[in-house]
Amino acid sequence: MTDALSQYSVLALYSAMALYAIAFVLFTLDLARGASDDGAPVGESKDVTLAAPKRKLARIAMALTVLGWVLQLAATVMRGLAASRVPWANMYEFAMTGTLIIIGVFLIVNLKWDMKFLGSFVTGLVLLLLGLAATRYYVEIVPLPPALQSYWLVIHVFVATLATGFFALGFALSLMQLLQSRREAAAAAGAKTKLAFLTRLPDAAQLENYAYRLIIIGFVLWTFTLIAGAIWAEKAWGRYWGWDTKEVWTFIIWTIYAGYIHARSTRGWRGTRSAWLAMIGFAAVIFNFTVVNIFFKGLHAYSGL
Amino acid sequence: MNPNLGVTGWLRWFWRQLTSMRTALLLLLLLAIAAVPGSLVPQRSSDPNGVSQYFADHKDTAPILDSFQMFDVYSSAWFSAIYILLFISLIGCVLPRTKHHFEALQAQPPTTPANLSRLPAFAEFTVTGTSAEAVLEAGRSALKADRYRVARYDRGDTISVSAERGYMRETGNLVFHFALVGVLIAVGFGGGFGFAGQRAFYEGQAFTNSLIAFDSFNPGRFFNSSTLTPYTITLDKFTATYEEKNTNAIGQPTDFTAEVTTQVKGEDPQKNTIKVNEPLRIAGTDVYLLGHGYAPTITVRDPEGNVVFTDSVNFLPQDKNLTSLGVVKVPDGLAEQLGLIGFFYPTVSEGHSGAYFSMYPDLIDPRLTLDVYTGDLGLDEGIPRSVYALDTADMTKLAGRKAPQKSLEFSVGETVELPNGLGTVTFDGVKRFVSLDIHRDPTQGWVLFFSLAALAGLLISLFIPRRRMWVSVTENSDGSVTAQCAGLARGDDPTLLGAVDALKDKMERTVGLSRD
Numbered sequence: 068m069t070d071a072l073s074q075y076s077v078l079a080l081y082s083a084m085a086l087y088a089i090a091f092v093l094f095t096l097d098l099a100r101g102a103s104d105d106g107a108p109v110g111e112s113k114d115v116t117l118a119a120p121k122r123k124l125a126r127i128a129m130a131l132t133v134l135g136w137v138l139q140l141a142a143t144v145m146r147g148l149a150a151s152r153v154p155w156a157n158m159y160e161f162a163m164t165g166t167l168i169i170i171g172v173f174l175i176v177n178l179k180w181d182m183k184f185l186g187s188f189v190t191g192l193v194l195l196l197l198g199l200a201a202t203r204y205y206v207e208i209v210p211l212p213p214a215l216q217s218y219w220l221v222i223h224v225f226v227a228t229l230a231t232g233f234f235a236l237g238f239a240l241s242l243m244q245l246l247q248s249r250r251e252a253a254a255a256a257g258a259k260t261k262l263a264f265l266t267r268l269p270d271a272a273q274l275e276n277y278a279y280r281l282i283i284i285g286f287v288l289w290t291f292t293l294i295a296g297a298i299w300a301e302k303a304w305g306r307y308w309g310w311d312t313k314e315v316w317t318f319i320i321w322t323i324y325a326g327y328i329h330a331r332s333t334r335g336w337r338g339t340r341s342a343w344l345a346m347i348g349f350a351a352v353i354f355n356f357t358v359v360n361i362f363f364k365g366l367h368a369y370s371g372l
Numbered sequence: 373m374n375p376n377l378g379v380t381g382w383l384r385w386f387w388r389q390l391t392s393m394r395t396a397l398l399l400l401l402l403l404a405i406a407a408v409p410g411s412l413v414p415q416r417s418s419d420p421n422g423v424s425q426y427f428a429d430h431k432d433t434a435p436i437l438d439s440f441q442m443f444d445v446y447s448s449a450w451f452s453a454i455y456i457l458l459f460i461s462l463i464g465c466v467l468p469r470t471k472h473h474f475e476a477l478q479a480q481p482p483t484t485p486a487n488l489s490r491l492p493a494f495a496e497f498t499v500t501g502t503s504a505e506a507v508l509e510a511g512r513s514a515l516k517a518d519r520y521r522v523a524r525y526d527r528g529d530t531i532s533v534s535a536e537r538g539y540m541r542e543t544g545n546l547v548f549h550f551a552l553v554g555v556l557i558a559v560g561f562g563g564g565f566g567f568a569g570q571r572a573f574y575e576g577q578a579f580t581n582s583l584i585a586f587d588s589f590n591p592g593r594f595f596n597s598s599t600l601t602p603y604t605i606t607l608d609k610f611t612a613t614y615e616e617k618n619t620n621a622i623g624q625p626t627d628f629t630a631e632v633t634t635q636v637k638g639e640d641p642q643k644n645t646i647k648v649n650e651p652l653r654i655a656g657t658d659v660y661l662l663g664h665g666y667a668p669t670i671t672v673r674d675p676e677g678n679v680v681f682t683d684s685v686n687f688l689p690q691d692k693n694l695t696s697l698g699v700v701k702v703p704d705g706l707a708e709q710l711g712l713i714g715f716f717y718p719t720v721s722e723g724h725s726g727a728y729f730s731m732y733p734d735l736i737d738p739r740l741t742l743d744v745y746t747g748d749l750g751l752d753e754g755i756p757r758s759v760y761a762l763d764t765a766d767m768t769k770l771a772g773r774k775a776p777q778k779s780l781e782f783s784v785g786e787t788v789e790l791p792n793g794l795g796t797v798t799f800d801g802v803k804r805f806v807s808l809d810i811h812r813d814p815t816q817g818w819v820l821f822f823s824l825a826a827l828a829g830l831l832i833s834l835f836i837p838r839r840r841m842w843v844s845v846t847e848n849s850d851g852s853v854t855a856q857c858a859g860l861a862r863g864d865d866p867t868l869l870g871a872v873d874a875l876k877d878k879m880e881r882t883v884g885l886s887r888d
């Protein structure tokens with residue numbers, strides 16, 4: 068029974084990945100189309116407005132992403148049921164749940180603002196992480212070691228993953244912002260650029276606003292993660308803070324994003340520099356999840372490898 | 373800059389630099405960077421063995437790194453300098469803002485700008501058959517209902533109200549920054565008044581909370597040993613449960629439980645359990661289950677059969693199947709001082725080379741092997757010796773590898789002769805031991821309090837919009853009345869446009885204009 072469930076889980080995950088892959092291609096084609104469509108001047112509108120028919124590709128890609136997400140949700144739930152616990156207790160499961168949440172955040176944000184232009188990035192990133200997880204870090208289901216048997220595992224890890232979802236979108240938006248401001252500068256100087264595909268995207272200032280709003284949500288969640296982690300560490304290891312490698316990196320990430328928030332209100336740092344900080348912050352998040360989990364030694368040796 | 377500033381001038385200049393937003397930002401980023409090396413190089417505080425290993429592996433570079441305090445990054449002079457500067461900057465920044473904010477809280481909203489249509493959010497409408505005062509009142513009450521602070525300003529024919537809300541945004545921001553200072557202070561003091569001690573003991577043994585009962589003890593700077601509340605903890609039983617069904621995880625631990633009897637002086641004894649994520653809170657201290665292992669019971673007799681040593685001895689686990697290493701010292705009662713060092717295997721198995729190892733952590737086929745040394749145990753010089761290490765420098769090896777005879781080997785209940793007719797050793801049975809970590813941190817509640825205050829302040833300051841709104845009303849020459857609504861955000865405010873539109877709609881409805 069358990070075996071069958073975990074096999075179905077893998078099957079559902081692979082199907083989800085296939086859908087994401089198609090969605091990735093369509094999202095990218097949709098982006099590329101922007102290049103041949105220099106019609107709408109940048110910054111003309113506060114929202115991403117485009118005649119619906121032109122964006123058929125993006126809409127299909129979105130539908131596929133939703134479908135893939137449902138399949139991945141099923142995969143994750145089955146994994147959890149098979150293990151009789153939350154499905155985030157080793158690298159493979161972190162990746163599975165984490166990417167589920169990244170896509171989930173992407174879909175939810177899209178209900179509010181049209182962010183289909185991030186589809187390529189999001190599906191691409193998720194495919195990369197899931198591909199790595201499935202091929203390199205797959206492990207069979209094993210029970211939780213005593214150190215992880217705590218409801219703080221549920222809370223702390225879940226909220227951390229949720230924060231990661233917001234930071235990921237913040238990263239993508241900041242990257243777009245950087246490229247967009249480069250394109251805007253080139254356009255102002257009358258030069259030609261390869262960035263024409265960005266014409267249909269919001270202008271750099273608007274991208275920055277979007278990025279900021281998502282990142283502050285991520286930052287609040289990350290602050291909570293930090294506190295919850297300390298409470299758990301106090302219960303499990305007898306001290307709330309011990310500069311364990313994972314704690315160090317959680318702190319570093321928090322500090323970088325605090326810097327990002329300050330940068331927005333520091334003269335000379337708004338715009339390009341703060342975008343760089345947002346990107347460095349997310350790079351640190353990814354580093355924390357991959358390199359620190361796998362190669363660094365410390366109390367948080369739960370990668371399951 | 374004027375070179376003739378004088379000392380106070382320079383100080384003032386320095387202070388302004390230090391408390392500027394840019395400096396705060398740079399210090400924050402610097403702090404993030406400075407924290408990195410501590411995750412690359414082992415730290416004395418969290419991984420002392422790793423540091424020794426590093427010194428052994430990198431004989432050339434380790435001392436150089438050490439001179440930069442790379443093994444104590446988080447208490448190093450340079451790391452401390454950064455965060456202390458950061459916090460001075462923070463205080464210097466936040467105090468004037470607090471004063472400013474108090475003044476703003478008491479002040480009226482500012483006068484209405486002359487040209488509202490130039491503001492980032494603007495809407496207007498014209499209505500007939502009503503008075504300017506009535507239209508303005510519609511706006512004023514709508515703003516009041518949305519909890520704006522409202523003031524009336526008239527200029528010529530134009531009557532207006534000015535409104536402001538979201539003072540909580542700045543309050544939250546200040547609470548957040550002050551709470552960070554609180555966290556820092558509480559953390560700083562916490563280490564000072566508390567203590568942390570470790571103690572390993574086996575089933576049936578009792579631990580008394582007093583200085584001499586600890587195997588190791590780290591008091592804080594201001595710790596006073598008279599604050600140790602007397603109590604005892606007796607280990608009744610330790611149970612480790614291992615996975616037996618799941619073929620991917622055979623032998624993986626699924627539960628550790630220590631059943632204990634605790635007694636605070638002057639109170640009745642109580643039964644309690646301690647688990648990995650469930651520490652025992654007793655008399656102001658927290659007791660954590662840190663480790664566990666086996667304690668074989670060993671009896672040594674002289675050639676006449678008199679017992680010269682009998683005790684359970686904690687063997688320290690060396691791997692996840694609990695191959696364990698332990699030491700027995702018998703200074704008196706035999707012809708020579710005797711030292712035994714050996715391995716305990718809860719479930720013994722033999723490798724290709726003939727070496728034993730444990731293949732399962734639970735007690736299925738326990739085996740004990742002991743190497744035998746005689747000579748000087750080095751106990752008489754008054755130098756403290758670890759009970760877990762045997763100094764064999766002044767001893768002769770009688771049994772074991774490269775010795776005249778093989779190691780002594782026991783199953784439970786077996787007795788084996790010592791070499792040279794020294795006597796006998798008996799392996800009577802196996803108990804389990806636990807190592808407990810006993811802590812007191814009187815300020816950790818404060819750390820939590822300030823952390824949560826910071827979180828609350830953060831939520832308020834990031835998500836409550838601060839904005840000003842204005843409504844100005846003019847009576848036109850044809851008797852109709854034109855109302856203008858405008859808004860200005862302070863800080864990030866995605867909902868400003870919507871708020872101005874909503875205000876206009878509300879006013880229109882109040883004065884009887886239907887929306888078209």
Ligand code: HEM
Pocket residue numbers: 325328329331332391392393394396400458459461462463465466544545546548549552829830833834863
């Ligand atoms: C330990 C050091 C610091 C940390 C971790 C920190 C963190 C933060 C965070 C997370 C925010 C955004 C949340 C909020 O608005 O309450 C913020 C805002 C702010 N901080 Fe700090 N801060 C620090 C030091 C400072 C210092 C030294 C200054 C003054 C120079 C400062 C001035 C400000 C200001 C003015 C804002 C509001 C920014 C805005 O309106 O967007 N902070 N800080």
